[in-house]
Amino acid sequence: MPLACLPVQIAGRNRLWRKMIMDAIRSDPGWKDGNYQTEPAEGLRTAIDIMLLAGSAPLAMRKNLTTPDRADAFFEAYMDGQMKAVQSGEIDANDYWYAFNASRDYDPSPDLEKIKAAVMFVNSSDDFINPPELGIAEHEIERVKRGKFVLIAASEKTHGHGTHTLALLWEQYLRALLAESQQ
Helix, strand or coil, X not given: CCECCCCCCCCHHHHHHHHHHHHHHHHCCCCHHHCCCCCCHHHHHHHHHHHHHHHCCHHHHHHHCCCHHHHXXXXXXXXXXXXXXXXXXXXXXXXXXXXXHHCCCCCCHHHHHHCCCCEEEEEECCCCCCCXXXXXXXXXXXXXXXXXXXXXCCCCCCCHHHHHHCHHHHHHHHHHHHHHHCC
16 A cells, blocks of 8 residues: 555656755765765755655645744744754765665556556645646556555645655555455
């Protein structure tokens, strides 16, 4: 049961924002081809900025960040916490760079017809990374013999791409998939 994904190569806007993160890290003079002694903080700051936008959910942010002051205070506190994690080594530039680089050749699409198991993948409609308006999920799932796709409607409970971490929103689909897999 894949969550927050598309079964195609990473291209378009999805590829661009990932490249922006990688370029931000690599272009920091402190990067030193990954052989840094201290974290390249400016590159990571930009990468973290991009991740915040890519992983956010508009409804939740609008609900919680209702004024310019609240939005600014949230951003300052968020970035302060993230930069402390950078300074402590909890966030590592090499880890970030390699994680994003690892997806550059992701492409399960050539083999979708080979899948025999029941598959259900679940996305949320407020996912910036896997935007439903592209129609990719609905099209590609047709190629999987026992495949189903579920799109969770955006709400104040969803968290964009991070909705996959909220089992309460998709557990009923997992139960249905497990029941079908028993057949």
